[in-house]
């Protein structure tokens with residue numbers, strides 16, 4: 001009698017562990033998507049900054065790469081180039097208010113009036129991404145990034161490179 005109980009208990013234990021092992025892999029939700037409140041459709045975290053996403057483009061092989069500044073986004077929003085490459089950007093403010101093109105780590109801070117243009121030379125990072133933003137409207141999602149070709153894609157490699165992430169959207 002006693003022996004029978006032990007055997008049944010052992011059998012149950014084996015069944016339980018086997019069951020556990022096979023079923024546990026399905027429901028792991030390790031992604032952190034807490035910031036789902038961004039207004040409007042195309043916001044995503046770019047280089048650690050919540051940004052209005054208007055596309056990713058490679059920089060021009062030679063000459064200038066045009067970047068549109070508008071109310072309130074950069075287009076393209078992510079610029080991809082070769083690691084360490086210097087790139088001249090032609091910034092065009094097509095909005096109705098003043099915008100800036102600012103990169104803290106490269107000492108760039110250009111103010112551009114509505115209808116105006118400006119040129120800046122930026123450096124594609126050696127790896128990862130570098131955040132740029134408009135200092136007036138960063139909190140509204142006016143931000144973007146310089147990235148090494150192939151390293152900005154998807155949701156993975158967009159690591160923050162030093163700029164602080166504003167949690168609130170200044171609406």
Ligand SMILES: [Cu+2]
Pocket residue numbers: 072098099100134135136137138142
């Ligand atoms: Cu702006």
